[in-house]
């Protein structure tokens with residue numbers, strides 16, 4: 482068995498232990514690992530290089546990819562598809578759409594593509610990669626791992642001020658809005674991006690199941706939990722959140738876990754993600770998970786009408802035409 486697993490944001494808090502687990506437990510896979518900066522001058526990429534260096538026989542390749550640049554995303558996916566068709570890479574077993582962006586400390590931003598950055602990185606660029614590469618999976622199928630968060634579920638995230646909601650005008654997701662309260666506004670955009678990828682994931686599963694050639698590909702949309710040691714809490718966040726991480730969440734994690742076991746380390750999440758990606762956990766199943774538990778997602782996320790509208794719109798936003806993908810996008 483030889484197959485490729487792609488992980489985006491591969492130098493992140495979840496991804497580095499995920500890579501370590503993959504290379505330890507499933508050494509036959511080829512890992513394609515995307516980062517924004519491939520050089521060791523980036524301390525997180527350095528950690529990724531050090532992790533890989535422990536496995537001299539592993540098949541790995543680190544690729545540069547900025548998910549805030551849609552043409553780079555298309556080029557990346559095309560390159561991977563070509564390498565698979567030319568047998569330079571084994572066919573895909575999984576795409577782990579791990580990378581994410583948020584800004585809880587500033588105004589919402591537009592990318593060079595003219596799209597709100599959080600929705601582009603977290604949702605649209607991953608849609609582009611998945612849709613472009615569905616035709617490059619191995620015949621026996623595989624797994625797509627999408628990442629949501631408790632922020633998608635109104636009332637579940639303590640930083641929520643404005644509950645997430647997908648507006649009737651879906652294009653509203655692409656626009657920036659000035660906020661007076663940057664934390665609340667940034668969190669709202671992040672939450673909406675995580676609701677969008679969740680709802681799109683439900684639609685993806687429905688469309689995969691309907692497709693004779695692709696029905697062995699399953700999508701899991703995971704909320705990996707509250708990862709108390711993640712650098713996410715120190716990236717584009719206000720000082721108080723960094724202090725809470727250091728003085729409360731980290732030292733008190735064992736106690737907090739007694740009432741809410743979703744509080745855990747990024748390494749715990751990384752292990753689960755790889756066991757799911759390789760189809761060793763919940764084999765052949767689809768849908769939403771909170772850590773590895775089957776729990777209901779938010780009531781709004783089950784709205785099939787909105788899911789289908791998002792399915793069509795997301796392909797359009799991702800600039801995917803019917804020639805670019807193996808699945809029907811209408």
Ligand SMILES: NC(=O)c1ccc[n+]([C@@H]2O[C@H](COP(=O)([O-])OP(=O)(O)OC[C@H]3O[C@@H](n4cnc5c(N)ncnc54)[C@H](OP(=O)(O)O)[C@@H]3O)[C@@H](O)[C@H]2O)c1
Nearest residue numbers: 490493494495517547548549579580581628630708711713
């Ligand atoms: N941490 C949590 O408690 C938590 C909770 C629920 C869900 N999640 C989800 O779990 C996943 C992993 O989170 P994490 O905690 O591991 O986050 P993290 O440690 O902050 O890592 C984020 C990764 O995304 C990359 N990234 C950021 N902007 C990018 C861009 N424009 N293009 C490409 N890559 C980009 C980062 O790369 P750079 O180093 O280049 O910025 C980094 O590799 C995310 O999808 C997150 O939403 C996390």
